[in-house]
Amino acid sequence: MVLKRFVLIGILLSGFICHSANAQLFGKKNKNSKTEEAPKKNKKSEYKSYKELVGNSSATDEGLFTTHRVDEKLYYEIPFKLLEKDMLLVSRIAKLPDDFGGGYINAGSKVNEQVVRWYKRDKNIDLKVISFQNESEEQSPIYKSVEANNFFPILYSTKIEGFNNDSSALLIEVSSLFTNEVDAINGMPDRLRKSYKVKRLDKNRSYIDEVKSFPQNIEVKHVMTYDADEPPGRDRSSTITMLMNQSMILLPEDMMQPRLADYRVGWFTVDKFNYNSEALKSDDYELIRRWRLVPKDIEAYKRGELVEPIKPIVYYLDPATPEKWRPFFKQGIEDWNQAFEKAGFKNAIIAKDPPSKEEDPEFSPEDVRYSVVRYVASTTRNAVGPSVTDPRTGEIIESDIIWYHNHLRSYRNRFMIEAGAQNPAARTLQTPEPEIGEMMRMVIAHEVGHALGLPHNMKASAAYPTDSLRSASFTQKYGLTPSIMDYARVNYVAQPEDKGVRYIRMMGPYDEYAINWGYRFIPEAKSKEDEKPVLDEWILEKAGNPWYEFGGGYDGVDPQSQRESLGRDQVKASRYGLMNLKKVVPNLVEWTSEEGKGYSELEEVYRELTYMWRGYVNHVITNIGGVYETRKTADQEGVIYDPVPKSVQKGAMEFVMENAFTTPVWLLNQGILRRIESAGAIERVQSIQSYHLRNLLDEERLLRLVENEQMDSKEAYTLLEMMNDLRNGLFSELYSAGKVDAYRKNLQRAFIDLASGYIENLDKEGRNAGKIRISEIIPVMRGELKKLRNDLNARKNRSGDTLTQYHWDDLIARIDKALKTD
Structure with missing residues (x-):
């Protein structure tokens, strides 16, 4: 099914117009321009007749433009009255290969949205992309600069082929707009082109599939086929084929009064830059996106x-x-x-x-x-x-x-x-x-x-x-x-x-x-x-x-x-949630079994339950190094950002130790695992626990802990306190002379690898590399590893379990390598 005309949740649009009594926006049309007419026909006219051009049309559809399909060609019959009118061109992927974009791109995904106008230029028609993002008063000196620095690009150009019988419209062939690779409307972004090693668009396997014209819009579906060395999924055809949908929509001339956005109330918005602002910069603001609702009475x-x-x-x-x-x-x-x-x-x-x-x-x-x-x-x-x-x-x-x-x-x-x-x-x-x-x-x-x-x-x-x-x-x-x-x-x-x-x-x-x-x-x-x-x-x-x-x-x-x-209270909510999950797990075989069928449903539900365990823990970890945000403007009292209280962060760490980093025996239900897999539980738990550990030791989180301590050393949950709590919790078996199971060994190795990574990557570049090099993070990580090595050397022989002792020796070797003390 063709999916049309839409914008995804969270993407900002690129421009708009706002009418006022004393302002003109860049992107406005010339009010003094006259409606053009077709040149008078004569015996030596260079244009073909209407009948010659579209008399053999296999499909003609009347609407915004009358469209004609003649063999492999597509003609638009554009009325002169619609030249230089604002239209919205929305490009979407209607159909796509399995696993395209890693499964994050679906049928109906929008790839671009832009305002366009059709302009007549001598014997040609240009399709220009129009921006309404930047504005200035037309009489202002800066208007000329705005105009000069926002010259409209030509998306497509073609020659005029002829005119309709009453000379009220011109005819152009637009086939190449949809069968050539026009970057602004195609569905193959550069990152996927590189990933799939796309070589070229094959024009022999690219064509216009369907055209429909309605009173206010035109819909064109066209197939695009690419040669690619590494197409997505299990495809070995060296080909990527997708169906694109282009919607061209006439925008209203009677424009709605816009409403200014305010970040304290959530709305999708469009951006605006006014260069006539009295401030010593452009006036940047947003308009909310909404339907036009006007009371009848x-x-x-x-x-x-x-x-x-x-x-x-x-x-x-x-x-x-x-x-x-x-x-x-x-x-x-x-x-x-x-x-x-x-x-x-x-x-x-x-x-x-x-x-x-x-x-x-x-x-x-x-x-x-x-x-x-x-x-x-x-x-x-x-x-x-x-x-x-x-x-x-x-x-x-x-x-x-x-x-x-x-x-x-x-x-x-x-x-x-x-x-x-x-x-x-x-x-x-x-x-x-x-x-x-x-x-x-x-x-x-x-x-x-x-x-x-x-x-x-x-x-x-x-x-x-x-x-x-x-x-x-x-x-x-x-x-x-x-x-x-x-x-x-x-x-x-x-x-x-x-x-x-x-x-x-x-x-x-x-x-x-x-x-x-x-x-x-x-x-x-x-x-x-x-x-x-x-x-x-x-x-x-x-x-x-x-x-x-x-x-x-x-x-x-x-x-x-x-x-x-x-x-x-995220800690309390996640505790309640986990209490319920622990009651659900023993019943999953019964609740998901169907006579005469296998255990695919059990496997699916069980895996999703595992992800929810991960999610509940995530909700709690966010408190550690967390900052509350309350959106305010300058006329309101109080701050916008406020660190999470120390007691809450300490409670969050205790929850994580208990519910993320202890072996989840409740989840390792043998009645389920032996029905869905021959092996994999250790790797699955390791993956989730390592994920939580990486999240906890995330660079941004550690930097916030350091900064919060500098702002309020008495009330802050410090980086040193957090690392001490983490070390004591992760290595509790070392301090209690206990035996370490396979799950905990993996987690302890992951900790040393992550802490070592901060030291070993000291000279490498990254988003926060400069901040980390001059922060307390490196000294704390080095100090924690030294402290742990000393504790391991002092206590490694107390467990009475050979494999646990081997594990402690291995951790010492890993730390020595990181600290370069061999």
Whole structure:
């Protein structure tokens, strides 16, 4: 299925226009230009007649442009009135080889998005890429500099072949735009070109597959085939073939009034640089991405009445959506009406079944006039909520929510793993329809949130006290987190004795707050600047209340802003989660077995459970060297960054020692392992424990510990304290004269290798190499290794176990090599 017109969660667009009474933006069109006409035909005309050019067309489609397929050629019939009009060109991969990009690129992935215009140049047509990112007043002297330093590139150029019968449009052949390799629209990035050793695009195996023209957009699918020495996956054909989809969308001439972004409220944004700023630099700011919602009755809206928008947001279900899932999809879409009511709108978003041919013969999911929830028959376990945005104003034009069929599998497994100990409905591969339907509903609601302009808010889950998630009354009213835009899918905190709690996420107070902030119509504001005082006031009203805080959660610094984390206390939440996992493991064989089938389902669920153990530990490690972030502006009191208290960091280290670095006997269930593998448990545990150790000894974390100590030596959890706690915990057998098992040996070797790496790589370059060379890290690592070597020499013969003694000798040799003391 062709996937169209969308932007992935977290990528910023490259430009936009903002109208005001006294400003003109770079990228504007010449108001004095006249509509061109076709040259008068004469007997000696160098142009072919319309009939000669497209009279033998095998496929003609009328729409934004009339398109013609003539043999292998594609012609665009471009009306003169559409020359120099702003259009959005969105390039996506429609189909791709297995494991392309390591599995991180899916069908529908956007590769580029840019505003273009068609320009007539003598006997040629140029397709230029237009930027609206940089702006200046047209009368200002600096405007000429902005214009000179932002000369529009020509993406494509071709000659005019002829004109239509009434001379209102010109004809050009555009085949080479789609059969040649044009960097700005192809799906083979340089890094993959190098990785797969791509040699060239084979034009004999590259062609235009399908063309459709709609009133406001044109869709072109084209096959691109590359010769490659090392194609992805197990492919040995020396070939990479992909299907690209190019969407060209006419942008509205009546532009929406934009709204300024504020980093204290989470929104997808577009960037802007104003060179006429009075500040001694360009004025850098952002606009939020949102749909255009205007009340039908402004006066009633002003009185505080709920009012329908002139044009509501409408989502159609894909005709391929199974009937039994349609009610849940519709609920997930229309759940957002409760948030829009906070913004003064009723029936702002509507879900509809796909129309029949009789109801709407022109309906197509590829038509930009329709937003669709696509149901894709794919093994991909994901769902996405992309949208198409006018980069001039931030207006969302259209959106396609993508649900991949096998995402059902993700939620079935997670529900079993994280709720199986507490909820009988989770103890089966055939999750009951009410539960799996509710999960699908909330996934769709989450993706619609993205399509409305909201990014992930990973800080939301830390707003609720951890033990509140064990309360039926609290969770049924407030859910698991204040925002559906957090990753908080299943309530793993609740315990078996907690009856009536909610297990599945839902929308919360932050969602209502963010939608009101971004979508409430402000009638008295005539510009984006007029709105700012009102928007700031709304933020200050909620300041200090964690329910309304925002944090992206991608830098790994703030433990209150993490993916899949639940509750304010990560140590307590992870402890509850592990208690449940330990109850689930002994039951997995029973819960996943099906008569007449093997154990592939058991293997899959068991491996995913192992990753959740890793995730729970990760949530805790982030506290060590962690820094809380509370987004503020200069008019608010208090700091933005505050180190995690020492007591919390010490508690986190104790948890890690107990639950990450001790051998997980509870996980090594022989009844499971002997059904799914002949060997591999030691390597798997080693991999996860080493991962945690590398995370704990990460350069950035150690540098933060050093810096925090300099800022507040009395209250800080110092690097020396952390390393001392780590050494005593990792080598507890040495200090207790105990025997060391295979899992712990691997972990202890990993510690010495990591600590030695800081010393051995002292002269090597890296991102933080300079900082580390002049920090306390190298002396501390050297000192810890010397201390450990002395302890090993003094205690190595006390265990009474030969293999353990050999292990201690080996560690001494490794340390000596690192310290170069042989």
